[in-house]
Amino acid sequence: MLLQIGQIVYSKAGRDRGEAFVVVDVDGEFAYIVNGTSRPLARAKKKKARHIQPTNHTDEALAAKLGSRAYINDAQIVKTLQAYDQHKA
Numbered sequence: 001m002l003l004q005i006g007q008i009v010y011s012k013a014g015r016d017r018g019e020a021f022v023v024v025d026v027d028g029e030f031a032y033i034v035n036g037t038s039r040p041l042a043r044a045k046k047k048k049a050r051h052i053q054p055t056n057h058t059d060e061a062l063a064a065k066l067g068s069r070a071y072i073n074d075a076q077i078v079k080t081l082q083a084y085d086q087h088k089a
Contacts, residue, residue, distance in 0.1 A: 003031050003049055006063025008084050013051040020081050021045070021052075022059070024066055036077030057084055 003009070007023045009031070021033035024044055031052055032044040039045050059080045065072050 003052065003054060004058055004063065005066045006060065007058045008055045008081065009033060010053040010055070011047070011051065012053050014047070016045070020084065022062065022077055022080060034074075034077055035081060036074035040074045041072065041077065055084075057087075059084075 025032040
Protein backbone atom coordinates (compact mmCIF):
# COMPACT_ATOMS: atom_id res chain seq x y z
CA MET A 1 0.00 0.00 0.00
CA LEU A 2 1.61 3.22 -1.16
CA LEU A 3 0.65 6.30 0.83
CA GLN A 4 1.43 9.81 -0.36
CA ILE A 5 1.78 13.09 1.49
CA GLY A 6 -1.44 15.07 1.16
CA GLN A 7 -3.58 11.96 0.63
CA ILE A 8 -6.94 11.66 2.40
CA VAL A 9 -7.21 8.43 4.40
CA TYR A 10 -9.58 6.80 6.86
CA SER A 11 -8.59 5.07 10.07
CA LYS A 12 -9.47 1.36 10.13
CA ALA A 13 -8.44 0.62 13.71
CA GLY A 14 -8.25 2.28 17.09
CA ARG A 15 -10.33 4.90 18.87
CA ASP A 16 -10.35 7.07 15.78
CA ARG A 17 -11.82 4.32 13.54
CA GLY A 18 -13.84 5.74 10.65
CA GLU A 19 -12.44 9.27 10.89
CA ALA A 20 -10.88 11.04 7.91
CA PHE A 21 -7.28 12.27 8.09
CA VAL A 22 -4.61 13.80 5.87
CA VAL A 23 -1.20 12.14 5.56
CA VAL A 24 1.52 14.67 6.46
CA ASP A 25 4.53 12.34 6.43
CA VAL A 26 5.40 8.75 5.55
CA ASP A 27 8.16 6.78 7.27
CA GLY A 28 8.51 3.19 6.10
CA GLU A 29 5.44 1.26 7.20
CA PHE A 30 4.17 4.22 9.27
CA ALA A 31 2.24 7.32 8.28
CA TYR A 32 1.77 10.50 10.29
CA ILE A 33 -1.83 11.65 10.02
CA VAL A 34 -3.75 14.74 11.19
CA ASN A 35 -7.30 16.03 10.98
CA GLY A 36 -6.83 19.56 12.34
CA THR A 37 -9.18 19.17 15.32
CA SER A 38 -8.61 16.17 17.58
CA ARG A 39 -5.24 15.56 15.87
CA PRO A 40 -3.60 18.92 15.10
CA LEU A 41 -0.35 19.28 13.17
CA ALA A 42 1.56 19.69 16.41
CA ARG A 43 0.45 16.20 17.52
CA ALA A 44 0.39 14.11 14.35
CA LYS A 45 -0.64 10.49 14.93
CA LYS A 46 1.89 7.83 13.97
CA LYS A 47 -0.13 4.96 12.56
CA LYS A 48 0.79 1.74 10.78
CA ALA A 49 -0.12 1.70 7.10
CA ARG A 50 -2.17 -1.48 7.51
CA HIS A 51 -4.48 0.39 9.92
CA ILE A 52 -5.25 3.05 7.31
CA GLN A 53 -7.71 2.88 4.41
CA PRO A 54 -6.40 5.15 1.63
CA THR A 55 -8.65 7.01 -0.78
CA ASN A 56 -7.88 7.96 -4.35
CA HIS A 57 -7.93 11.66 -3.46
CA THR A 58 -4.74 13.65 -2.86
CA ASP A 59 -4.87 17.41 -2.33
CA GLU A 60 -2.05 18.53 -4.62
CA ALA A 61 -1.82 22.09 -3.25
CA LEU A 62 -1.55 20.82 0.32
CA ALA A 63 0.94 18.12 -0.73
CA ALA A 64 3.14 20.76 -2.37
CA LYS A 65 3.10 22.89 0.78
CA LEU A 66 3.90 19.90 2.98
CA GLY A 67 6.68 18.80 0.65
CA SER A 68 8.32 22.23 0.64
CA ARG A 69 7.87 22.60 4.42
CA ALA A 70 5.79 25.78 3.87
CA TYR A 71 3.65 27.07 6.72
CA ILE A 72 0.36 25.21 7.13
CA ASN A 73 -2.15 25.62 9.92
CA ASP A 74 -4.85 23.31 11.23
CA ALA A 75 -7.61 25.36 9.58
CA GLN A 76 -6.22 24.42 6.14
CA ILE A 77 -6.35 20.74 7.08
CA VAL A 78 -9.96 21.07 8.27
CA LYS A 79 -10.90 22.94 5.09
CA THR A 80 -9.35 20.21 2.92
CA LEU A 81 -11.25 17.46 4.75
CA GLN A 82 -14.54 19.39 4.55
CA ALA A 83 -14.07 19.95 0.81
CA TYR A 84 -13.43 16.23 0.36
CA ASP A 85 -16.59 15.33 2.33
CA GLN A 86 -18.69 17.69 0.17
CA HIS A 87 -17.12 16.36 -3.03
CA LYS A 88 -17.70 12.76 -1.91
CA ALA A 89 -21.40 13.33 -1.12
